[in-house]
Amino acid sequence: xxxxxxxxxxxxxxxxxxxxxxxxxxxxxxxxxxxxxxxxxxxxxxxxxxxxxxxxxxxxxxxxxxxxxxxxxxxxxxxxxxxxxxxxxxxxxxxxxxxxxxxxxxxxxxxxxxxxxxxxxxxxxxxxxxxxxxxxxxxxxxxxxxxxxxxxxxxxxxxxxxxxxxxxxxxxxxxxxxxxxxxxxxxxxxxxxxxxxxxxxxxxxxxxxxxxxxxxxxxxxxxxxxxxxxxxxxxxxxxxxxxxxxxxxxxxxxxxxxxxxxxxxxxxxxxxxxxxxxxxxxxxxxxxxxxxxxxxxxxxxxxxxxxxxxxxxxxxxxxxxxxxxxxxxxxxxxxxxxxxxxxxxxxxxxxxxxxxxxxxxxxxxxxxxxxxxxxxxxxxxxxxxxxxxxxxxxxxxxxxxxxxxxxxxxxxxxxxxxxxxxxxxxxxxxxxxxxxxxxxxxxxxxxxxxxxxxxxxxxxxxxxxxxxxxxxxxxxxxxxxxxxxxxxxxxxxxxxxxxxxxxxxxxxxxxxxxxxxxxxxxxxxxxxxxxxxxxxxxxxxxxxxxxxxxxxxxxxxxxxxxxxxxxxxxxxxxxxxxxxxxxxxxxxxxxxxxxxxxxxxxxxxxxxxxxxxxxxxxxxxxxxxxxxxxxxxxxxxxxxxxxxxxxxxxxxxxxxxxxxxxxxxxxxxxxxxxxxxxxxxxxxxxxxxxxxxxxxxxxxxxxxxxxxxxxxxxxxxxxxxxxxxxxxxxxxxxxxxxxxxxxxxxxxxxxxxxxxxxxxxxxxxxxxxxxxxxxxxxxxxxxxxxxxxxxxxxxxxxxxxxxxxxxxxxxxxxxxxxxxxxxxxxxxxxxxxxxx
Numbered sequence: 001x002x003x004x005x006x007x008x009x010x011x012x013x014x015x016x017x018x019x020x021x022x023x024x025x026x027x028x029x030x031x032x033x034x035x036x037x038x039x040x041x042x043x044x045x046x047x048x049x050x051x052x053x054x055x056x057x058x059x060x061x062x063x064x065x066x067x068x069x070x071x072x073x074x075x076x077x078x079x080x081x082x083x084x085x086x087x088x089x090x091x092x093x094x095x096x097x098x099x100x101x102x103x104x105x106x107x108x109x110x111x112x113x114x115x116x117x118x119x120x121x122x123x124x125x126x127x128x129x130x131x132x133x134x135x136x137x138x139x140x141x142x143x144x145x146x147x148x149x150x151x152x153x154x155x156x157x158x159x160x161x162x163x164x165x166x167x168x169x170x171x172x173x174x175x176x177x178x179x180x181x182x183x184x185x186x187x188x189x190x191x192x193x194x195x196x197x198x199x200x201x202x203x204x205x206x207x208x209x210x211x212x213x214x215x216x217x218x219x220x221x222x223x224x225x226x227x228x229x230x231x232x233x234x235x236x237x238x239x240x241x242x243x244x245x246x247x248x249x250x251x252x253x254x255x256x257x258x259x260x261x262x263x264x265x266x267x268x269x270x271x272x273x274x275x276x277x278x279x280x281x282x283x284x285x286x287x288x289x290x291x292x293x294x295x296x297x298x299x300x301x302x303x304x305x306x307x308x309x310x311x312x313x314x315x316x317x318x319x320x321x322x323x324x325x326x327x328x329x330x331x332x333x334x335x336x337x338x339x340x341x342x343x344x345x346x347x348x349x350x351x352x353x354x355x356x357x358x359x360x361x362x363x364x365x366x367x368x369x370x371x372x373x374x375x376x377x378x379x380x381x382x383x384x385x386x387x388x389x390x391x392x393x394x395x396x397x398x399x400x401x402x403x404x405x406x407x408x409x410x411x412x413x414x415x416x417x418x419x420x421x422x423x424x425x426x427x428x429x430x431x432x433x434x435x436x437x438x439x440x441x442x443x444x445x446x447x448x449x450x451x452x453x454x455x456x457x458x459x460x461x462x463x464x465x466x467x468x469x470x471x472x473x474x475x476x477x478x479x480x481x482x483x484x485x486x487x488x489x490x491x492x493x494x495x496x497x498x499x500x501x502x503x504x505x506x507x508x509x510x511x512x513x514x515x516x517x518x519x520x521x522x523x524x525x526x527x528x529x530x531x532x533x534x535x536x537x538x539x540x541x542x543x544x545x546x547x548x549x550x551x552x553x554x555x556x557x558x559x560x561x562x563x564x565x566x567x568x569x570x571x572x573x574x575x576x577x578x579x580x581x582x583x584x585x586x587x588x589x590x591x592x593x594x595x596x597x598x599x600x601x602x603x604x605x606x607x608x609x610x611x612x613x614x615x616x617x618x619x620x621x622x623x624x625x626x627x628x629x630x631x632x633x634x635x636x637x638x639x640x641x642x643x644x645x646x647x648x649x650x651x652x653x654x655x656x657x658x659x660x661x662x663x664x665x666x667x668x669x670x671x672x673x674x675x676x677x678x679x680x681x682x683x684x685x686x687x688x689x690x691x692x693x694x695x696x697x698x699x700x701x702x703x704x705x706x707x708x709x710x711x712x713x714x715x716x717x718x719x720x721x722x723x724x725x726x727x728x729x730x731x732x733x734x735x736x737x738x739x740x741x742x743x744x745x746x747x748x749x750x751x752x753x754x755x756x757x758x759x760x761x762x763x764x765x766x767x768x769x770x771x772x773x774x775x776x777x778x779x780x781x782x783x784x785x786x787x788x789x790x791x792x793x794x795x796x797x798x799x800x801x802x803x804x805x806x807x808x809x810x811x812x813x814x815x816x817x818x819x820x821x822x823x824x825x826x827x828x829x830x831x832x833x834x835x836x
Contacts, residue, residue: 254471254502254516266511269355269500271453272446273344281443284337285436291334292432295406299425302612307417311409315709315723323418324706324723327403328625332698338396338435340671343372345390345442347458347669348451349382350760354499354515355452362496366761367489371644371668373758374637385445392438395431401629402428404705405621408612422611424618452499454513455784458666460647460821461659461791463763465781468773469514472497476768479761480819481551481754483560488761512780552809552819558835559752563641566751571744578738585734589727596727599711599719606710606718620708620720628700628730631737638744639694642687643667643675648757648807649750654834656804656824659791663805663821667691686743693740696733703730749836754819766820769812772805775823808834 259266274280302308313319346369353365361383368381378394380387406424409416457463467473472495479488499515551557564570589596602616647665650657661682667675672695679688703726711721757763772778777794781787794803804824810832812818822832 253505253519255504256498256518257501257503257511259501259511266501266513267454269450269452269454269513270448271451271455273348273456275341275344276348276442276446278443278447280341281439284334284341285439287334287337288432288436288439291330292429292436295420295425295428295432298406298420299422299429302419303422306412307410307419308407309418311416311418315711315721316725319418320706320709320723323407324404324709325702325726327406328400328702328705331399331403332702335396335399336695336698338393339372339375341442342375342390342393343669345386346370346372346379348453348456349386351453351457351499352449352451353382354497355450359496359518362498363494366492366495366497366764367485367759369758370760370763371640371758372636373640374633376633383445385441389438389441389445392434392441395434397629397633399428399431400701401622401625401705402431404625404701405618408608408614408617410608410610410612419612421613421618423613450500456669458669459664460763461663461778461787462784463760464663464767464772464821465778465787466499466513466515467764467767468778468780469502469512470516472515472517473764473768476765477814477816477818479765479768481557482765483755485756485759485762488755488765492761552817553833553835555835557754558819559749561753561755562645562748562751563637563756565637566641566744566748571741571748575738575741575745578741582734582738585731589731596722597724599713599721602710602718602720614710616710616718616720620710621705624707625701625705628702628704631700632697635694635697635737635740639690640668642690642744642751643670644757645751645753646679646684646687648753651805651807651821652750652834652836653806654836656806656832656834658802658804659794660802664788664791686747689743690740693736697737700730700733703727766807768820769814769816769818770820770822771810771813772821772823773813806832806834808832 298308309319309323311319315324350365350368350370353361353368356362364381369379375394375397378387378391380391382390402424406421406428407418408421410419411417455462475492475495479491482488482491496517497515498518501511501513502516503509503511565574588594594600602620604615604619606614606616608614608617644667646667647662650662650665661684665678665682667679667687670678670691672691675691676688679685679691706723707726707730708720708722710718712718713721755762755765757766767773777787777790781790791803805821806824807819807821809817809819810822812820824832
C-alpha cells in the first residue's frame, strides 16, 4: 500500500484525478490512519475519536470527466489555492481532524532514515502493507472518481422523478456499499504556507465565474440532493436557483417569432404608405405610358404630315399656350407625383431593411437617411432593386426642361407649322419608359413584402413607440453628445437591429413588437497582443463617457449642429447673392436700351432643320427651364430642414410643448398643401409658408421653358421675343424666392442640436435613456389612432393641462443624466434643464 502522507489528491484542469507531490514536514503512514471504531485514543493530542462523515456531493457541484471538458473555461479561472483561506481552514477543521502519535511517527522516521535507499524506493511505497487495515475505502474512492458520470446521471434521473411526483426507481447507488469513504477535502490536512510564486498564481486566477455566468453556460437548474433514509447522515441540499427578474438575462434574450396567421391580436407587418401601394404605382405607370404615347404620336405624326398645326398667333394666345406651356404642366404633375413617391421610399426604407431576414442589409438600416433631402443626384444606399428604380425615377428632373423645347416651327410650303422635335421627343420617350421600368422594379420589391410596419412612421412618436421593449439601447449612452453620424456609427459598431415581433424565454412574457437584436446583445472581441480583448469602440470608453457627461451642460455642445446651408454665414450668403442677381435681372430687363420686351439676338443659329431642331429654340427654352428646375430643387432641402427641425424647436422652448405640436408633427411626410394647412393650425407660420412656396416654385421651370421663342420681326431680323405674362410671373416668383430666403435668418437658435437627426440612430440617441419610454402612452399601441389618442388624451397630474415634453438634460432611465426628450412635471421626478 502506498504512503499517503507524501501524496495529495488535488482538483486539476483535466478529466481525471492527478496526483501531485506535496512538500510536508511530517511523514504520515497509512498505519496511523484510523476511521470510526478502529481509531485509537490519542493521549497526546485529543481524547475524542475522529468523527467519520459520509461525503455527499451536491448535484450542482458534480464534477465528472464529461463536465470537466464542458467547464474547462471555468476551471481555468478557479484558483487552485486561496491564500485567504489558509489560516481559516486550519482553525475551522482542527476539531474533526485526524491526529497521529508523535512518538510513533518519530520512531518510524528513524527506521526509514537508517534504511539504505535504493532506486526502486523512489517509485515503490516506503511503508509496507499494514495488517488489519482495510483498504476498501481507498479502492472505493478511486472507483467513485472513475464513475462520476454514471452517478451524476443517476442523481439527475432521481431528481426528475421526484419533481414529477413519481417514486424513484430502486437502482443500486454508490451509497449502498457498507464502507466508509475517504472525504476528498483539501482541508483534512495542514498545508504549508504558499510561496511567493503560488501567491502570484492566486492573484492571476482570482476571478471566479459567478452563478449568473455559470447559469449562462448551462441553463438547466441545479439538481437537488436525493432524499435518504439514513438518519446518521445529513443530506446536503443545493440552494434553489434564484428567479430571474423581469428585466434580467432571460428578458434580454430576444427570439424572432411570427404570430399565428389566425391571431387577430397581432397584425401582419406589411403596411405600405398609400402612394407605394399597387394601385398608386399602377396609376403613375399609366400616366407615364400615356405621356409616352402622346409624345410618340406627336413625333410620328409630325414626321409623316410635315407638322402638327399651323402657326398664326405669335408668342401669345391659346395655341402658343398649348405648344409652349402645356407639355411642361403635364410633365410637372408626373414629376411631383414621382418626387413624393421617392420621399415615401426614403421614409420607410430603414424600417423595411430592419424587417429583412438577412442580417447584412440590416447593418446599415439605422444610418440611412430617413428624410428626403433633394433630387440633385440619385442616392445609392439601399437594396439594388430600389437603387436602380430610384435612379430611373431621378431622370424625371429632365422631363420639364426637355418638354419646354419639345415643339418648334418649320416652314412648309411657305407656311410655318408647329412640329415635334424628333431628337427631343424620342429622348423623352426613353426617359418615361425608364421611369416605368423603375416603377415596376419598385412595385416588385414591395409586393407582398414584410415591411415591419404596422402604420406609416411619419413622426417622432411613431419611432419612440418602437423602443420601450428594445434590448438594443445599451450601446447608446454617450451618443447624444457626439458630433456626427460617423462617430455614432463607430460607437454602435456592426449592428443588425431587427424590427418585428419578438418573444423571450420567459413564459410570462408574450409576443411583442419592437426594434431589437436577435438573441442577447453580442460582445465583440478583437486580438491585441495575441490575446482576445473585448472590442471597445471609439467613443465608448470610460474617458469618453465621462467627457460626454461633462458636455451635457455645455451650451457649445447643445447648440453645435444645424444644417450647413442654414448656418449664419451661408444664410447671409444666399440672401446677398439672390439680392444682387435679382437686382441685375430687373435692371437689365427694364432699362430702355436692354428692355426685355424688345427681345434680343439669339447669337446662335435660329433656323430649324428638317427634324424641327432649332439651336436658338433649344438654348433659350431648355437652359432657362433647367435653371428654374435647379432653383426649385435647391429650395427643397431648406423647406425639408424647417419641417424636420420644427418638432425639436418646439421641444427646446423653456415651457416645453404638447405632443400635438412636437412629437406628433409629421411635416416631412405630409404633402405641401397638407403641411401648410397643418402648420397654420399649429401656429408654425414659417413652416406653412415654406411648404407652400416650395410647391409654387415648380412654376419657375414650367414658365421658363416657354418664355422665349425665335421670331422674325418686320425688319427681317431674327430675335428671341419673350412671352411677357410668363416673364412677369417668373420675375414675381424670383422676388418671392429672395424674400423667402430672408425668412431663414431669424429665430434659428432653437433649431440647433448636438448633431443631426437625419437617421434613426441619430434620433434614437436622444431618446434611448428617456423616461418617456416607460410611459403608458408608448406602451404597445395597437395602431396610429391608438397612439395619437393616448398622447392627446393624457393630462397633467398637477394643473389639468396637456402634458408637455421638452428637450433637455434630466435623469434618465438608468438614474444618470442624459440629454434627450423628457416629459415635464413628472411626479416624483427631477426637473428637466432646458438650455436656451
